[in-house]
Amino acid sequence: MAEPATVDIDPSTRLALYRSMVRARYFEQRAYDLFMEGIVKGTTHLGLGQEAVAAGFAEAMNPTDMTFCTYRGHNHTLLRGAPMTPLMGELAGRDVGICGGKGGSMHLTDVSKGAMGSYAIVGAHLPIAAGAAWAAQVRQSGQVSVCFFGDGATNIGAFHEAVNFAAVWKLPVVFVCENNLYMEYTPISAVIPVPHPAADRAASYGLESIIIDGNDADVVYDMATRTIERARSGGGPALVEALTYRHKGHSRADPGKYRPDEEVAAWMARDPIVLYRERLTAAGFDPTLLDEIEQAGLAEIDATTMEIRNAPPPPPETMMTQLWADGGSQWRN
Amino acid sequence: MAEPATVDIDPSTRLALYRSMVRARYFEQRAYDLFMEGIVKGTTHLGLGQEAVAAGFAEAMNPTDMTFCTYRGHNHTLLRGAPMTPLMGELAGRDVGICGGKGGSMHLTDVSKGAMGSYAIVGAHLPIAAGAAWAAQVRQSGQVSVCFFGDGATNIGAFHEAVNFAAVWKLPVVFVCENNLYMEYTPISAVIPVPHPAADRAASYGLESIIIDGNDADVVYDMATRTIERARSGGGPALVEALTYRHKGHSRADPGKYRPDEEVAAWMARDPIVLYRERLTAAGFDPTLLDEIEQAGLAEIDATTMEIRNAPPPPPETMMTQLWADGGSQWRN
Amino acid sequence: MAELTYRAAVARGIAQEMERDPSVVLIGEDVAAAGGVFKTTSGLLEQFGPVRVRDTPISEEAIVGGIMGAAMNGLRPIGELMFSDFLATCWDIVVNQIAKTRYMTNGQVSLPLVIRTANGGGTRFGGQHSQSAENWAMAIPGLKVVAPSTPRDVVGLLAASVRDPDPVIFFEHKNLFATKEDVPDGEIVDRLGEAAFRTMGDDVTIVALAAMVPVAIEAAGLLAAQGVSAEVIDLRSLVPLDTAAFLGSVAKTGRLVTVEENPRLCGWGAEIASIAAEECIWDLDGPIVRVTTPHIPLPAAAELEDLAIPDAQQVVRAVLAMA
Amino acid sequence: MAELTYRAAVARGIAQEMERDPSVVLIGEDVAAAGGVFKTTSGLLEQFGPVRVRDTPISEEAIVGGIMGAAMNGLRPIGELMFSDFLATCWDIVVNQIAKTRYMTNGQVSLPLVIRTANGGGTRFGGQHSQSAENWAMAIPGLKVVAPSTPRDVVGLLAASVRDPDPVIFFEHKNLFATKEDVPDGEIVDRLGEAAFRTMGDDVTIVALAAMVPVAIEAAGLLAAQGVSAEVIDLRSLVPLDTAAFLGSVAKTGRLVTVEENPRLCGWGAEIASIAAEECIWDLDGPIVRVTTPHIPLPAAAELEDLAIPDAQQVVRAVLAMA
Ligand SMILES: Cc1ncc(C[n+]2csc(CCOP(=O)(O)OP(=O)(O)O)c2C)c(N)n1
Ligand SMILES: Cc1ncc(C[n+]2csc(CCOP(=O)(O)OP(=O)(O)O)c2C)c(N)n1
Ligand SMILES: [Mg+2]
């Protein structure tokens, strides 16, 4: 694992990173509560504990850059700038939902913020992210695509096809594997013959092996900046493996009992937000500033929760809209 | 590339290797002629020039071992012991065809000889070969699966899934990439960011990088023996990259004009059969013995050709047989 | 006789066959240690051990390719795809390899395998985890297609599928997992291709499958209250298809309605309707009506999803409108 | 006006659109330097350069995923899948991603892309290179499905597909590549969802697609000689579907036959037949007959393959048997 970032990150960026992680944390905790309350329906795959990855990358991206993520994509979508109420509204299946309630928890998308979708078939979005990067290359738009996925996704064919394709075409895409050690309930170590699901595959595509501490926001931000800027300047793709851990189970009410207690405890002790607050405090940041960030985050999620509780469901007629670009779903005359 | 085999291979094996290559050569040349004549229909993907790979592996396999190959699978199926007339009959769509004319050139199969099928979707047979090896492992049958595919197949998802699966389950399967430098018309070097399509991916699966001279029958036989025996004794899979070249175009009447003249000339000068005859002669084998092998091969293919010319097509009622295990194709009552 | 959920019936059906035949094995994502994400394979690892019940990587092509190869070499494997939507990720192996290999090898290769998968909507999971994919499979020559609607049928049809010498895609409906019924003790083995008459009736034939069977039965109850006597046929398998069951029923009732969960175009309902329109058109006293999900992906929001999936009221309206 | 093959019409159609719109690009296996394995993209690399016409690895998921991502980010990409059978290797991206993304994002994402692919049998390639896969696509909400039968239509429908704001699967029939007709000079742009009447007639409506259109026309000729006047409708696109064309025709003729190349179950013919059985049953003077390939994979041997694919005699027999 790389050493803790020794790079200079300016104070406002560091505060932004802290603010991002805090907002994501409140969002996910509330999503869990609302799921248990029956307001969020279906399923939720929370990013609790993995906030530093989402925060570090989002902070390093330009507004026109593009994020592709998975069903575990709330953090990523929120931190690219999607507003909170439409996100929670989508989880709750409300009309105000960012996708009008059609997508659900696994499919948050806010194209206006470069959050190009949350994909729920493991691995499928890697070629799509590469394709968006290809368009950036053809159009010389200067955009970079950043694509998040889990450790388990590295064993599906689409991973291999996408990373090879991106490497040989030198596409501006950064593939980020959030290695949280588990797929749903099975540890990744049980299904790969190498220690590192992403980094140990990088050489197949002529790429550097990169492993970072995904619970250290500074480290993530630093690596994000470097890989994104290299991609932007024509240096081709990168494959980053960020080691992290989910605080909750895989989805819904899964208590995650298949994980050894000591392992859970060790990672809980490395909570990215607690660690970062300690680091900022040690670096001389004013604790009241940090408190304010937390209070603002709580106020934001409380306001969102109130709005969602009273928000109406999507009107029935929306069921038949937006299959096609003409707004409708007619397939015949 | 590995050095020429210095291992001791006993004389009868070497004669068998020569005989195999000669038989395959005649078969494929005749298949080409009969295609040009319109007797072989549809398409043919010839293994001319690649005989040493098929011969070396077939010779190293036990009768109950299993071969999985591609549309370019005539050599492999023949050299596992499938009789020539049913093979050529299949290419020509005759009733005597090994699959009754239902399969065609791309789908030669002779289960009785362990030739478990020729698969025409690039990469699809790798997981199938792994699955057959898994059954061998579960049943402790001592069988090994050998799976041949091209350089181009290394970029499809099924390759990645299959090799990972085989490696993590330590399955008795040997994956053999016949790297003939081209896919259909596009060179493999244009679509991968590493020099070696298979060997440079081996580490992704915790496997050794193995590159051999696929035009040297002794080298192939030697590596085949080693990897097959290791697999058989529980040592898990291997991924072998055999460098070779096809003498003709990709399929049908393709003249292969997309290949530089010097490249073609250099490889034609390394014809595996010519090289092997020279080596055997230098090693003191009686040239008349080698001549006899050639004459027997020619006589065999001539006899096959005669049989095929007069063979009837499949009777119409066979169209509706063998969709299901009851022999029929009924889907309703 | 014990009350069993549809969910538990899956494990019981698998266990029944694994006990009987040592060549039956089970693989899939999270099927072993975790007992399956829907708990349909709970206890099987403990009962049959890690050689016969095994977790795989997230590699659907390796799963279905793996069971195909294993079926070629002496096993009778069961492979689980966690959701039927994921059939798409290994569709090549399913349609181009598994379905065609016996035919293309002229019978040299037998593939006694079962792909089990959680199918259908109603769970608010959204468009990529809610599909009804049984039509995809029905359209492919060489696949048998089974979709039980009750716990008892899960056991009996699963046994029939495992014993079948041909490849079977076995669709377990997510929205039925919690349903219960009394299931007889001891071995249960059904035959594929036999529909079940869930209600008898004279006025209209309603053909349904899987989660639409309870919907059709409910509709029949509502119709009875209005004096319309409906015959509800549960197809149970799409291939082989019990055409005699519905053709015979239509000969009696003169009216045919199909109730499908899947999107409208080219579904099994269209196949049933077409068979009827070709073979018993003179028996018909009115148009053939297909009740289906509209031709859209399933939306996630509860209100929209419920609107999309056919319910009893919709079936009743369709039947009454025919008259 | 110049005589053009169906094969050359593909390249002409693509060139017409690439000239007009710089955001149109083309990728696929062997499409650039080699001009395509069927020579349908000959000359495009030379005309439009290596940025807009590019060879890919053998990675179908990367191809269709790639064009999906590109369509999300300002291009109008065309991706080639060498054979339609290979749709199965990337089916997840096609059905779960491309087809659903606009709906699931409630219209945030538009996907103006075209997947072109060589479809159908008659080439003795065997079961894995001969499928008619247009039904697979028709069954998926969110995909438009186009299948031209003539060189002129190739140009006009390809233009319409490229300009369409929604994803289109464009099926080029392998067995039609060598067919020729005079095609007008200059830009040709059709509309999706408009069927063409290939013959006019009063006695029977024959609905066909792609390579079955010439078969149906030949059958109409043979029927005419026997005094039966057949109206041959070439659907040209399955989605959008010109239902008015065939419903109107059946209102006149009272008889309906569909002629499909694909395996029997759940094909587009079943959809057409079902629509007719629901919406114009009182117009019908006899059963609706579907002529299809049997429900088998296509065999390779010439005699068997020819037997499997419907021919004019079969259509004639079907029509005469209805009477
Ligand atoms: C192709 C496919 N197979 C299986 C699943 C079911 N599934 C959803 S999430 C998941 C585990 C993914 O693990 P990982 O990639 O490590 O991501 P994480 O959930 O840990 O973030 C599985 C198996 C799926 N959605 N898609
Ligand atoms: C999935 C898939 N994509 C494309 C094709 C078309 N195709 C057949 S052979 C071939 C080239 C394969 O190249 P390689 O793997 O190097 O094998 P070789 O033909 O050289 O033996 C291609 C692209 C196919 N059959 N399957
Ligand atoms: Mg994980």
Ligand SMILES: [Mg+2]
């Ligand atoms: Mg090659």
